[in-house]
Amino acid sequence: MSSRIKKTFKELNLKGKSAFIPYITAGDPDIDLSQKILDSLPKSGADIIEIGMPFSDPMADGPAIQKSSLRALDNGQDMNKTLSMVEKFRTHDDSTPIVLMGYYNPILQFGIKKFLSKCSSIGIDGLIVVDLPIEHDQELSRPAKQAGIDFINFITPTTSSERLKNIVKVSSGFLYYVSIAGITGTKAPDISELEVMVNKIKGYTDIPIAVGFGIKDSNQVKNISKFSDAVVVGSAIVNKINDLKKKNLTDDDLVDYIINFLLDLSDGLNI
Numbered sequence: 666m667s668s669r670i671k672k673t674f675k676e677l678n679l680k681g682k683s684a685f686i687p688y689i690t691a692g693d694p695d696i697d698l699s700q701k702i703l704d705s706l707p708k709s710g711a712d713i714i715e716i717g718m719p720f721s722d723p724m725a726d727g728p729a730i731q732k733s734s735l736r737a738l739d740n741g742q743d744m745n746k747t748l749s750m751v752e753k754f755r756t757h758d759d760s761t762p763i764v765l766m767g768y769y770n771p772i773l774q775f776g777i778k779k780f781l782s783k784c785s786s787i788g789i790d791g792l793i794v795v796d797l798p799i800e801h802d803q804e805l806s807r808p809a810k811q812a813g814i815d816f817i818n819f820i821t822p823t824t825s826s827e828r829l830k831n832i833v834k835v836s837s838g839f840l841y842y843v844s845i846a847g848i849t850g851t852k853a854p855d856i857s858e859l860e861v862m863v864n865k866i867k868g869y870t871d872i873p874i875a876v877g878f879g880i881k882d883s884n885q886v887k888n889i890s891k892f893s894d895a896v897v898v899g900s901a902i903v904n905k906i907n908d909l910k911k912k913n914l915t916d917d918d919l920v921d922y923i924i925n926f927l928l929d930l931s932d933g934l935n936i
Contacts, residue, residue: 669762669790670815670838673712674873674894683890684712685931686875688766688899689731690748691716692742693827694910699737701920706708707761709924710931713810714794715897718747725795726875729900744775747803764791764838765816769805777805782883783810791815802835817841820866823859827888829869839873839895842866852878860892874932887933898930 677684686705692699706714719737751763752766765784771782772794777891784792792809799806799818806816815838821831822843832840842863844854854876863874876889877897905926909919 669760669788670713670764673762674839677712678894683893683934684873684875685710685886685934686712686715686764686877686895686897686929687902687927687930688715688717688730688877688897689906690719690729690730690737690903691747692719692737692740693737693903694906695735695740696742696746698749698910698919700753700918701916702923703750704752704757705920705924706927707758709927709932711761711927713762713764713790713895715764715766715899716747717772717899718744718750718765720768722770723768723795727900727919728790729903733903744771744780748783748787748789751789755788759788762790763788764815765789766792766793767795769797770796774807774923777808781805781808781814784809784814785812789814791817793817793819793841794862795819799832799835806835815839819843822862822932826869829866833870833872836870836872839875840866840870842874842876842893842899844876844878844889854885854889856885856888863892883930883933885933886930890934894903896934902927 673684679813689702702866719734719742721738723734792814794805797805809816817838818832818836818840820832820840820842844859859876873894875895875897877892880898881901882887889896906923909922
């Protein structure tokens with residue numbers, strides 16, 4: 666387990682709190698504004714930051730994140746620029762854990778050794794690769810962990826107990842529990858069912874469990890944080906950024922709105 670992620674969960678656990686993990690797509694709506702939003706996340710209540718690596722075929726993502734990925738690519742976002750964003754962030758924040766989330770193809774195209782080396786040198790703490798199952802852990806998961814980078818795996822409502830045992834064996838950092846069956850941002854999770862499933866997973870492992878997909882408001886964040894170790898919000902943030910961008914605000918005003926929106930979401934964790 667990488668030091669920043671482990672330290673963050675340990676500190677929050679001592680306070681009896683869950684982690685707030687906001688997601689943004691790198692380069693959306695444009696590289697400069699995306700950088701400003703990323704830089705603002707720690708003061709917006711973020712305990713861990715999840716950054717999407719844009720990809721042309723993000724099949725597990727719902728319409729909001731799909732569109733954000735395509736907007737970023739249309740604006741010239743690529744892996745080098747995404748990694749550069751993190752490098753710039755690290756010049757003023759060396760403590761907030763950063764997790765990259767995306768698909769295997771862009772990493773493969775970039776070069777696995779080159780990618781992991783760069784991630785390690787600039788302070789990437791974890792990876793979530795949506796389309797790389799545990800059966801292929803030798804391709805990226807093992808090399809990542811050898812480089813000191815956590816490899817975070819998904820657990821879904823349809824994951825069997827036997828498969829759950831195998832996932833736990835090859836995971837580190839935290840486990841990402843998908844709160845709905847389907848793509849991101851399309852429907853709301855059932856809180857009572859979630860609690861049952863998260864408690865079931867906790868019977869198999871001490872690895873922290875983050876819950877994501879379909880979480881849109883502070884009420885959900887508050888209720889889910891009562892039994893999970895972390896709450897991930899993605900589509901709601903991406904949609905808010907896109908909606909605000911259409912209002913022709915200045916970048917600074919837009920960032921201020923996002924900060925307040927995230928503070929409202931994460932406030933549920935403090936109640």
